[in-house]
Amino acid sequence: MTINHRRSLANRCNALKSTGPRSASGKRASSQNSRKHGLNSATDFECSSEYRALVDLIAEEGFSAFACADIAAGLLNYRRVMDAYYDTYTSPEPVDEFLRDANMRASNPIFSELLSPSGSEPHDVREMAAFFASMQRQERRKGGPVSRRTADSHKLIRYQRNGIARLSRAVRQG
């Protein structure tokens, strides 16, 4: 058992005792933890220079002012979705190699040693080992980088569907 392995396990055991952020800034930071692609947030395309340039270009093709606005917003919205899709695809959730490769059975003495100062029972050690083993199973189930990026990209399908439908509707009704 290497020192690094022992230290990593100790860090993770200590992290389990954490009760979350206490300061206002910590809470503010952690409130953004689950925000991944930002596609659910409202956007105001009309203020952007891209929007105005697109509206002017589309207007020259004989579309009405209303249709131009609709098409330009649809196009920018679709680009936003595809950019988020690319970002999700290229930066999937990283593989936790330590957890994935750790030999949990061999880690039992470390758990025991980490828990002993508080007068723990063997039962506590088993619980701790079981907890880490379940985390490891979860990590292994997620697979490697390709599986992860596939699963992450798959979550954006509905945004793509809505984005392209909006754009196509705007162009055909224009």
Added chain:
Amino acid sequence: MLYNVHFGIYVDVAMPVEDKSKSLLPFLSSPKLLPNESEADFQSGLQSLLSELDNPSPLAVALISQLNESLWWIKRHTKDKELLLHEAMARLLSKAGSYTETYDNRKVSEALERYLDGRADKGEAEWIDEVLAESKLTLSDLRVRAFKDAAKHIKMVDDLIHRQHQTMRHLQRSIDSIDYKSRLIKRLDLELAALESKQSLKGVLSLDDKPS
């Protein structure tokens, strides 16, 4: 008048349509490529699609570049299907092999990748053969098992590819509608011009017929 459209690209609204299409091109088709992808291939695909456009209006060009991107995503996802299989094969080998105490997936994965591409050196190839023999598996057995193991993710990739096909269908319909609209406008213009010339001819004739 110049507009900064995106990524520092300027579009002059007073320039001819074809030039405008070219200026607009980088805005909506700026290739976001992966490190191992060729920009030349991406651009040649785009150019071949653009050459099929009868009416290269800026909007049509913008939609064509989105279509090209969808085609590119299909290529990427098709490659991913094979990579998913390789990943699952490596995972199965790691589980089956008794050569190491840990779940050393990356090492097996890299070696297997080279082995399947025929780039593995002699030692590496022997090692993979040894692990396969130890696991009592042939390469095709391993592939079949890996397919079963990775079925969930392969199905996801199929969904992603299907989504791109649907997107392309939407874009194609939009391009057709623009094309139809521009043809309709041209036809109406011609009819209007014909009517006007007929009208003016009638006017001239009626002026001639008037008794002085």
